[in-house]
Amino acid sequence: MQAPYCLPPDAETVRPRVRLPAGATDCHCHVFVDDPRYPMVRERSYTPAVAPLDAYLRMCGIIGIERTVQVSASVYGFDNSLTLGVIRALGQHRARGVAGVRPDIGRKELQSLYEGGMRGVRLSTTVKGYGGTELLQPMAAAISPLGMHLQLHLHQASELAELERELMRTPAPLVFDHMGGVRGSEGVGSAGFQALLRLLRARDDCWVKISSWYRRSGSGAPDHADMAALVQALVDARPERLLFGTNWPHPALFAGAGVPVPNDGLLVDQFCQWVPDERVRRQILVANPGQLYGFE
Numbered sequence: 001m002q003a004p005y006c007l008p009p010d011a012e013t014v015r016p017r018v019r020l021p022a023g024a025t026d027c028h029c030h031v032f033v034d035d036p037r038y039p040m041v042r043e044r045s046y047t048p049a050v051a052p053l054d055a056y057l058r059m060c061g062i063i064g065i066e067r068t069v070q071v072s073a074s075v076y077g078f079d080n081s082l083t084l085g086v087i088r089a090l091g092q093h094r095a096r097g098v099a100g101v102r103p104d105i106g107r108k109e110l111q112s113l114y115e116g117g118m119r120g121v122r123l124s125t126t127v128k129g130y131g132g133t134e135l136l137q138p139m140a141a142a143i144s145p146l147g148m149h150l151q152l153h154l155h156q157a158s159e160l161a162e163l164e165r166e167l168m169r170t171p172a173p174l175v176f177d178h179m180g181g182v183r184g185s186e187g188v189g190s191a192g193f194q195a196l197l198r199l200l201r202a203r204d205d206c207w208v209k210i211s212s213w214y215r216r217s218g219s220g221a222p223d224h225a226d227m228a229a230l231v232q233a234l235v236d237a238r239p240e241r242l243l244f245g246t247n248w249p250h251p252a253l254f255a256g257a258g259v260p261v262p263n264d265g266l267l268v269d270q271f272c273q274w275v276p277d278e279r280v281r282r283q284i285l286v287a288n289p290g291q292l293y294g295f296e
Helices: 053-063 081-090 107-115 133-146 160-169 177-181 190-203 225-237 264-274 278-293
Strands: 025-029 069-073 095-099 118-124 147-154 175-176 206-210 242-244
Touching: 025 242, 025 278, 053 147, 053 264, 069 081, 069 278, 081 095, 081 118, 081 177, 107 118, 107 133, 118 133, 133 160, 147 177, 160 177, 160 190, 175 177, 177 190, 177 225, 190 206, 190 225, 206 225, 206 278, 225 264, 242 278
Parallel strands: 025 069, 069 095, 095 118, 118 147, 147 175, 175 206, 206 242
Antiparallel strands: none
């Protein structure tokens, strides 16, 4: 059965009302190309629209992003060559990456990924192409000697409550995609989100990305009002461990599915509205990614 085709990104990026600080970093994004050198895996969850690096950089120039963390997309499986090429093109002072790797990857190959600018390995219970949380401990043991982190892409925040004890003792830094997968309808008091807050407070090497909230909002565009209290709770808990990501080009949004492709300039405006303190915004956009990903 063919993987469904994604909607393309919004090419008419709106210039945000708030100017982002120098060094502002997009900590979650992807690039997709139509190139036989980078074949997609047969077993995948979606087929992306073409979204090349030059289009991404045009968007970044409008919204004020200067550094990027490219997440090697699940459609490329364990082939990280496209992401590594983007990092080489931009330079490691501007770009780092997160890889998808085989469960049996060796130390030499991990070292090569690290030298190429990769700083994390992604596991997912949402999309095909990576391993899932059954690999938490062996993958953490493999990457922790290099100081790389585990990035977890969870289908539901309830998984956090189920895995909380294991996550507390996982011997590698943890990064949670998309606010841990929490939905606006679940609210701050939900078991999964409360587990996320406990992990954030208890571990000095735990990070959460404020990203893809448009996909998890029940109230929907343009305000995504049900996500505001969740963002506020994260900021109140530990602003020095939060990151921002556009999730450009917003993969896995499909025609007729009811979630429109967001405009990245409007996403920045919403983030700035939810995080009005300029000092905290600078911390999330500049200082935190500098620390986690090792930007100069």
